[in-house]
Amino acid sequence: MAKYVASKLQENVSTISCPVPGCNGVLEPYYCRSILPKEVFDRWGDALCEKLILGFEKFYCPFKDCSVLLIDECRGGNFAITQSECPECKRLFCAKCKVAWHLGIMCEEFQKSNKDEKEKEEIQLMKLAKHRKWQRCPSCRIYVARNKGCNNMKC
Template identity: 40%
Template structure:
């Protein structure tokens, strides 16, 4: 039997039967493998995990397992990551209250979780008030203890001149070295003024600014001198008769 078909995406006749896309047993449409691979890649660029069938009359979604060989290992891992991220955003979650950990933790108890254990640092905390576990205290009482601890911690941070990251607000300590530091969240900022920077210098550092202005001025002078000598040499050349 003739198993050729016309792809409804690229509108090209396909004669090889193994070039026809199969979405497990969910749905069957005349799409070629190449078009489907490109379609999936575009959807993943937009962070779409539940990819719908491209057929306008179909309400099914593509099965990632059946598409694994089609998209290749790298794109399949990306697809898995997008699905995981979308699942996490739909669940209640919090971060470990230990400032040295801050691991992402999901609520798998339907909002009833209270005493929980961080899978990363193994410390117990309260999922309701998002504070270290307060045995013998209610959440409101624990908040009062936290406020006092925060005051003490703030005094220590000020005495040691620690700086907060402008993005995640975690404290960062600079022992020595360059004043442009990078937080674990990926944001770079100036340890002098605390502002986020996108270059390896900050306008608050007058010495750096003066140095950059001097280099910029020398560069302009060098370019102008080069142009001057080029025109001078051109004018000194006598055209042959």
């Protein structure tokens, strides 16, 4: 059974069907735990978690001294959660705007004022890039500076 599960994981399959011919069942990690080596069981758990996480939008805590990876489980739902707490640093942030909590300001109002600020920052960045002779990567558009080597850029 361990080799069967390991081979399925090697094939990037996380929902593993029963190996018995004609059986349409799916193996449950909980029931297989006692017969699988810890390494295989842990890999299976990681694969299942990764599959679950891939379905959600990911973002980082807006506080620079934290920046823990967070998952937006509410995106696309019929409800809108704005005020949220980072499970790592315990500080409040706006889940809709992905910034520190903006108490007393509606998201739409904050985003409008933030847009003006972002435009100013973008102009400053463009001036700095021109002054320092930075170029944008043709693939991802991030500014890069060549300090030596050829002109080839690759992400």
